[in-house]
Every structure is written in C-alpha cells, then in structure tokens.
Amino acid sequence: MAIFIGTRDGVYRTATVPVEDVEQVLDSGDTPRVRTFPEVDGVFAATKTGLYRSMDEGQTWEDLGVPQEEVYSVVTSPDGERLYAGTHPAHLYVSTDSGETWDELEGFQDLPSRDEWHTPRHRNEAHVRSLGVHPDTPDRVIAGVEVGGVHISADQGQTWTERRDGVHDDVHHILVLGADEYVASCGDGLYRTRDAGQSWRRLDTELDHRYFREAFMFDGRLYAAAARSSPGTWSGEGGADAILVESTDSGETLETVSYPGGPAEIILAWTVVDGRVLAGTNDGKLISRDSDGMWTDAGQVPEGIRSLKGC
Template identity: 25%
Template sequence: MPARPGTGRGTANPAAGAISVVATSEASMTGVRVLVGTRKGAFILESDGGRKAWNVSEPHFGGWELYHLKGSPADPKRIYASQSSGWFGQQIQRSNDGGKTWEAVDNTFAYDGVPGTHQWYDGTPHPWEFKRVWHLEPSLTDPDTVYAGVEDAALFRSTDGGKSWKELSGLRGHGSGPHWQPGAGGMCLHTILLDPVEPKRIFIAISAAGAFRTDDGGETWKPINKGLHSQYIPDPTAEVGHCVHRLAMHPTRPNVLFMQKHWDVMRSNDAGASWHEVSGNLPTDFGFVIDVHAHEPETIYVIPIKSDSEHFPPDGQLRVWRSRSGGNEWEPLTKGLPQANCYVNVLRDAMAVDTLDSCGVYFGTTGGQVYASADGGDTWDAIVRDLPPVLSVEVQTLK
C-alpha cells in the first residue's frame, strides 16, 4: 500500500524559547530528532546540534495511543511506530523518510502454536491474549529487522520491515511462562536490549515476570533475576515474578546492566547473572526510567517517584538523579525543572539520550512536557510543554 503523508510540521514552538544562533561546528553539522509517543498521537521534535531551538510537528496519528516509536540505528530515516487503540486494536507504522510519511505494515501478532496460559491477577490460569505492542527495537545493523515486545508478554521479530511478524516462542516456552502474572499495567514485555558485541545476545524484561536473556538469537532463554528481592511476591527471591520496570546498558560495555525495578535500582556486572542494589542515597528507589550517559558508562540517570501508590515525585519536586559512579552515590539535578507543585509521572519508555559530544538527556511526563538537557543533566529546559500524556521518548542523533 502506498505511503501517505503525515501531518504537516508546525513552526518553532514558542515554549521552546527564542531561536538562537548556533555557532559551534558540531551544531551546524548535526541534528537531533526526538520521537515522542503520547496518549493521543505522536510528535516529532527536531533541532540542530545546539539543541536550543526546536521544531515541534503537528500530531501524527492524532487520537491514537502511540506507545513507542524508534528509529533504525542502521538507517535513521527508517522509523517504526506502535499505534494502538482500545477501539481499533494494534497498528504498526513505518516511515522511510524520517517521519514525514508513514505506511501501515502488518499488524498480525499471532502467538506460536497453542498459546497456553499464564496466571491471572487472582492466580487462576488465563489464556495468553495479544493486546498491544509496548516497545519496538530495530536491529543495530539491518533496517528491515525489528523486534516487538508485546502484551501479553511475548517477543516478536520481523525481518522484512514489518510486513510480517514471527514470535520468538522460546521465551514463553522456556518453562516459567505459566507462572508469569501481570503487573498493574498489564503483562507487558517493555524492554529489549540488543547486545552490540554479542549479536545473538538479547536482554528483555517483563512486568511482572522479570528479566531474561538469550545467547542464541532468541531460540532459548533463561531468567536472569538472581539477586533481586521483591517483598510483594510470596518468595521475595523467586526465579521469576519480579516487577522489572526498565533495563539499560552502555553499548561499549554490554555486560554491565542497570535496572529500575518496581522498588530498587539494581546493577549487574555479569550480563544479568547476578544483581546487586545501587539505590544508595536516592530519596525513594521506586521509579520507572533508567538510562546511561552516551559517553560515560558509569554515569546513570533515574527519576525517583514517591511510591507505587503515589505516582508522582517526592515533595512535588521533579528531580532527575544522576550517579557518576554507576550507582550508590546520587546527586539531584534540578536546574530548569519544577521544584514545587509538580505531580507528574515519567513512564518507563520515556527517557533517552543523544550521542552528541555533550550528551543530551531527554524525558517526557504524563503532564505532557518533554524536558531536555544539552549538558548531561546539569541544566534542563522544557522543549515542549502541553502535549498529551507522554508514553515514550526516543532520540535520534543525526550526523
């Protein structure tokens, strides 16, 4: 089917501040494209390498939920988007021109064989049922290969640019699947990390089953949850059942993983074989996002949220916390962020970094703001303020 135009681009958003003259050579040769998924459409924010003035698109797919958009590392013009609706189900969109036009590709996510059952909230067996795609992870090397993490939890792969999808059923079939149970947000596979050093190694995470790893390209999987301690499950150190909210890695050091669990910030130095807590002096270790600085593998970011019943920042102060030591020692980053009367949440897929020399850090809130820091978190600006609730933020660094 033919590609069709997206909606037009708006002019520079006044909320982004005055347009600045960009003087650095890096700024003139590079650009940043921020892909924002919201409850009511997708937005594309673009800037040059100075990251001072931003162009905000009009909504793409207005009225639909955009759980996630992500660009191909191998071809930045190729972007995949997960478009869904409680009324009309799941769609997958693909762009070949950086988000200017889109093409609906295949939306058939059929579980392999007899799907079987997982546990329902009350502990009874419940049939596996596809609901939506939470996360799309394009291959590091092939624009036509993309992974999809779905609810009810499973991993799918397309090798033809989204024209067809096949489940990597070894994940659900490895043995513990019938014991998985949904978290409050549903039983979603929300994190997919592709190992840039070991091409057949993939890490994924499921709420509320835990983290898993394959070393053979998705054929076989094993839980990697040793060291996690979750008091909300009958056996706090069980092999599965942990509500992992997000995993992050630095591409130069893929054996080191960071995790924001329901409660607890965790670290693994052995590709998930074991974990230890690095929450340190955080004001609360509940939260959703975690990410790693593009050039400093020991610099990590989280946004503490008060609790699992109060999904907003402590004391009404929106603070990113940064550790330069890979955890345990954290500093609050507040410049440019609201420090009073702020009660937004930051969802698990809503933080990303760019790879410019001075690393940019970005996150979106359920209040519709997207904040950006062009200096590794020292200072922040809202590059757009009044979007629908933000579900996801991804960044493409264009060189």
C-alpha cells in the same frame, strides 16, 4: 533535526528545542516506545494499536502487522537482519523481512516462571516492556517483562534463560550499557548487573523513592528518575513526588538534582538533541540539561510523555 515524542495520545514531532511548534504525526493512542536504529532506516513507534514505521520523518506511517496488537517494545539485531517486537500479553515476535511477516519466538513461553507473569492492574497479564541487543553479543536478546523479570536468549530468541533472581520482577526498562552490563529500572528499585544478569546489585538503597521507569546514559553520566510510589498515586496534591538523580560512576553514587516540574512531575523518557540531554515528564513537559549541568524548561506537549527520540 526532528524530535519524536511518544505520548498517551500517539506520536508528536517537533524540530526545535525549546519547543515552538509541535505537530501530532501519528494517532496511535498510547505509545510506550519511539525508536530508531543505526542498522535500519525509519522511525519505529511501539504502540497499543500496533508497531508502526515511518520512512519519511513521520509524514506517513505503516502498521507492520505484529500478530498481537499491543506492542510495548522493539529492537533490531546489530546487522539489521532481524526485527524483534514485544507485546501484551507477553509474547515475542521476530521478522527477517523488515516487518512483512512475523514468527513467534515460542521458546519465550517455555520459561519456568511463565505462569507467574501477571498482575491485576494489567488485566491479570504481563507485557514485554523492554528489549535490548548489544553489538558485541549480536545473537543475545535481553527482555524485561512487566511483571515477570529479566530473561536472556543467546541464540536470537529461540531459547531463553531466566535472569530474574536478585532483581525486582516489575521491570519497566533495561538500559544496555555493554555486552554484560545492564541497568534495570523497576517498580521497586534500580538494579545493575555486570555479568549479564547472573547477579544483580541494587543501586537505590540510600533513596526514599523506589519507583523507577527508565534510566539513560550519555557522555559517561547516568540519569534516572523515581517517584515515591506507582502511577495511581500521582494525581494527588503532591503529584508524583518524584526525584531526578545523576551519577558519574555507573550508579555507585547517586546525586539528587532539581529540575523544572519536580517534584510533582516525574521524568519518564530521555534522548539526546544537539549534544544535550532532553527529558520528558508524565505531564507533557520537556526539559533540557544545559552545558552547566542545569535543567531548564524546554516546552510543553498536549499529553503525558512516554518516550522520546531525537533524530
């Protein structure tokens, strides 16, 4: 077993939960995504210094040479033939030869709202923060842009349709639950669609905390965490002032639960290890959900956690 931990200082690896030994295996700087895919071999790390892949459980890494250096998201097609990468500034690239060469999906730049994708805190630019594909709709690519909304392609990324009406445009993550069902975690709210983004329903209307970073589903239970406000407020005396919520009805009702590190630390990443949900916080804490539904301390890494993947 290996657990890969994307942090603000690169990728770490551990083999145990609770964590006893943790080793930095990639000095890549900020790493928004660490992912594996059943269709292709290797571990992928989307980082602000490039998209890397390891074929030997993190011992060595290869920079796949995406044309834009800052890579925020990565996904493969269900057949493994196409590898997509989303970058900052907000561009999309595809490789059909396992990352040897890349082509830009130029249709992504033709979306009507493209000129609106920018925010001062990201150098007046935007990035493709999240990418998703579902096996039942293999040619459909779902892209979440921070700041720019949700957009969908039905033809492997060649042409695009905006699906941003009804969802906040500060999109941090899109959880693909089914062919047409997604949950979007945004800077102002948690949203669900059951018609591939043609309409959205806000799920967090009963909560006081509105800044969501990433949702996760395992064994029929939806998990999400939210801070009261954006990261610029997390360094004060109360920290992030965050909550953890769980739902057994796809977000129709959200139950707030306690967790180690809360409310000062916010959960930013999720994975499953040996049938249990493992989560990571902005201060580098790992926590695990036991069989009784309680969250317990599972160790610490040296940097704030951005992404997790158990293999």
